[in-house]
Amino acid sequence: LVFATKTQPLSTMATDEERVGNVKRQLAKLFESSLRAIVPDESDVEPLIAPCTGKFGDYQCNNAMGLWSKIKGKGTEFRGPPSVGQAIMKNLPPSEIVESCSVAGPGFVNVVLSKSWIAKTIQNMLRDGIETWAPQLEVKRAVVDFSSPNIAKEMHVGHLRSTIIGDALARMLEFSNVDVLRRNHVGDWGTQFGMLIEFLFENYPNLEDVSETAIGDLQAFYKASKQRFDDDAAFKLRAQQAVVKLQGGESEYRKAWSKICEISRKEFDKVYQRLGVKLEEKGESFYNPYIPGVIKELSELGLVEESEGARVIFIEGANIPLIVVKSDGGFNYASTDLTALWYRLNEEKAEWIVYVTDVGQQQHFDMFFKAAKRAGWLPADDSKYPKASHVGFGLVLGEDGKRFRTRSSEVVRLVDLLDEAKSRSKTALIERGKAKEWTEQELEQTAEAVGYGAVKYADLKNNRLTNYTFDFDQMLSDKGNTAVYLLYAHARICSIIRKSGKDIDELKKAGVIVLDHAGERELGLHLLQFSEVVEEAGTNLLPNVLCEYLYNLSEIFTKKFYSNCQVVGSAEETSRLLLCEATAIVMRKCFYLLGIEPVYKI
Numbered sequence: 001l002v003f004a005t006k007t008q009p010l011s012t013m014a015t016d017e018e019r020v021g022n023v024k025r026q027l028a029k030l031f032e033s034s035l036r037a038i039v040p041d042e043s044d045v046e047p048l049i050a051p052c053t054g055k056f057g058d059y060q061c062n063n064a065m066g067l068w069s070k071i072k073g074k075g076t077e078f079r080g081p082p083s084v085g086q087a088i089m090k091n092l093p094p095s096e097i098v099e100s101c102s103v104a105g106p107g108f109v110n111v112v113l114s115k116s117w118i119a120k121t122i123q124n125m126l127r128d129g130i131e132t133w134a135p136q137l138e139v140k141r142a143v144v145d146f147s148s149p150n151i152a153k154e155m156h157v158g159h160l161r162s163t164i165i166g167d168a169l170a171r172m173l174e175f176s177n178v179d180v181l182r183r184n185h186v187g188d189w190g191t192q193f194g195m196l197i198e199f200l201f202e203n204y205p206n207l208e209d210v211s212e213t214a215i216g217d218l219q220a221f222y223k224a225s226k227q228r229f230d231d232d233a234a235f236k237l238r239a240q241q242a243v244v245k246l247q248g249g250e251s252e253y254r255k256a257w258s259k260i261c262e263i264s265r266k267e268f269d270k271v272y273q274r275l276g277v278k279l280e281e282k283g284e285s286f287y288n289p290y291i292p293g294v295i296k297e298l299s300e301l302g303l304v305e306e307s308e309g310a311r312v313i314f315i316e317g318a319n320i321p322l323i324v325v326k327s328d329g330g331f332n333y334a335s336t337d338l339t340a341l342w343y344r345l346n347e348e349k350a351e352w353i354v355y356v357t358d359v360g361q362q363q364h365f366d367m368f369f370k371a372a373k374r375a376g377w378l379p380a381d382d383s384k385y386p387k388a389s390h391v392g393f394g395l396v397l398g399e400d401g402k403r404f405r406t407r408s409s410e411v412v413r414l415v416d417l418l419d420e421a422k423s424r425s426k427t428a429l430i431e432r433g434k435a436k437e438w439t440e441q442e443l444e445q446t447a448e449a450v451g452y453g454a455v456k457y458a459d460l461k462n463n464r465l466t467n468y469t470f471d472f473d474q475m476l477s478d479k480g481n482t483a484v485y486l487l488y489a490h491a492r493i494c495s496i497i498r499k500s501g502k503d504i505d506e507l508k509k510a511g512v513i514v515l516d517h518a519g520e521r522e523l524g525l526h527l528l529q530f531s532e533v534v535e536e537a538g539t540n541l542l543p544n545v546l547c548e549y550l551y552n553l554s555e556i557f558t559k560k561f562y563s564n565c566q567v568v569g570s571a572e573e574t575s576r577l578l579l580c581e582a583t584a585i586v587m588r589k590c591f592y593l594l595g596i597e598p599v600y601k602i
């Protein structure tokens with residue numbers, strides 16, 4: 001057996017260990033030094049650390065088997081995976097993180113974390129703030145392209161999903177110290193505008209008369225103009241000519257276009273306002289002036305070919321090419337997206353570009369990402385930056401299992417949906433007698449937080465690729481894995497702290513956490529995993545991972561800790577109040593990252 005000398009200067013790691021909450025990463029550092037010591041020649045072997053599956057520890061190192069198959073033919077002194085595991089364990093540098101280690105089965109090294117280290121790390125977080133547990137991602141700037149409805153067309157539940165998921169991802173990346181450009185890539189350019197403008201001219205010869213109230217419902221306006229377009233050949237012709245005039249920059253046409261965009265924008269903003277979502281609009285039209293240059297660049301690279309009158313890029317493995325200039329010479333969705341990608345990489349210097357749309361658009365994204373790789377804009381290796389990722393999501397279904405529609409089979413208006421969620425949660429609060437206890441303002445605020453939170457959480461908790469059924473009764477239930485249950489759980493923790501009569505800020509400064517009871521320890525460990533979960537959810541673009549963590553936190557708090565450990569009036573009161581406070585802080589940060597407003601009393 002080879003025992004290398006331990007040269008790691010451990011004292012320099014101490015501050016890191018105290019400040020950074022990512023346990024997995026810290027263990028990885030320790031195991032890395034052990035791996036380097038036992039197999040100095042295998043410098044590319046990365047430590048594989050995961051939470052324990054069995055009950056023999058908190059985390060495990062899974063390197064032994066893989067390492068064994070790498071070195072077995074090479075005259076090694078090891079006799080098999082278990083002896084590799086033993087050596088990994090014996091060479092671990094001493095650390096205050098680790099209480100004990102053991103080797104199980106084919107060389108898994110189980111680690112039991114030190115209780116006092118867990119306690120101390122939580123105390124430090126209470127003192128220095130949850131920001132000290134923020135993940136550090138290697139990406140400096142990212143674009144999150146989300147929501148992105150189409151002007152004058154309906155903003156449907158698909159766009160609601162994009163808005164909710166995109167906002168959560170943006171929040172997680174922002175928390176991880178990434179500079180996020182939140183982009184609303186609205187569909188504000190395209191052939192539908194010819195028809196809309198012509199229809200506008202027909203009905204309002206004087207543009208000044210056009211106001212929000214005049215057009216009123218833009219969806220209805222769109223429908224009516226589409227009807228006219230389909231029914232009347234002369235109108236159709238005028239509409240087609242209008243597109244050309246608009247794109248040629250004729251001022252009356254530009255004015256009509258911006259009028260329509262403005263009215264749409266106001267409608268969209270109502271939804272964003274209710275949801276508390278911030279977005280910066282850079283619509284399709286923004287990229288229009290850059291398209292010819294980008295197509296030229298791609299042509300010079302030899303990527304653009306002629307096919308059936310159109311100009312296309314052939315993609316390996318795809319049976320249809322990506323059309324970048326239509327046969328009539330016009331640009332399309334793909335030309336705009338290629339150009340927007342070029343702009344984001346070169347002008348905005350983003351290293352990661354994330355697109356949130358329904359999975360139905362996956363092929364489009366696959367194809368233009370591949371085109372960008374052929375052009376050398378993106379590396380062929382998907383694990384390298386700059387990187388483009390498509391975040392696809394499934395459908396929202398109605399209770400009949402079909403695509404979510406209203407009774408009159410219209411597309412559901414988002415504003416109505418949110419209003420209904422709010423009014424239902426208000427009714428539930430009134431039934432609980434809150435109208436007598438609270439001011440009208442408190443009632444309103446709570447109804448909003450719970451109602452909108454319920455809609456968001458019901459969407460985020462599932463793996464985004466699965467379809468889910470939109471069901472008010474289910475999402476507004478105070479039992480099960482719902483926002484209502486979680487928000488109430490948080491409020492109850494706050495009330496435990498309030499009722500203790502103790503000044504929690506004073507306790508935070510000097511109080512000591514002890515994790516002697518199994519329930520306390522389990523809660524402490526779960527709190528500590530917050531950072532690595534946010535990192536996982538952010539890097540894999542999966543908000544449901546954070547939802548699951550939040551739900552488990554609430555379950556562990558209630559079932560493992562609170563039902564077994566008396567808080568107020570016990571000998572451990574200070575320590576336990578601090579655990580309550582840490583749980584409330586972590587829950588609030590989870591709510592924040594999911595775009596949900598917390599509730600403090602119930």
Ligand code: ARG
Pocket residue numbers: 145147148149150185186187337340355356357
């Ligand atoms: N406007 C599109 C739609 O409603 C979504 C745009 C997504 N973003 C993009 N860069 N293609 O389907």
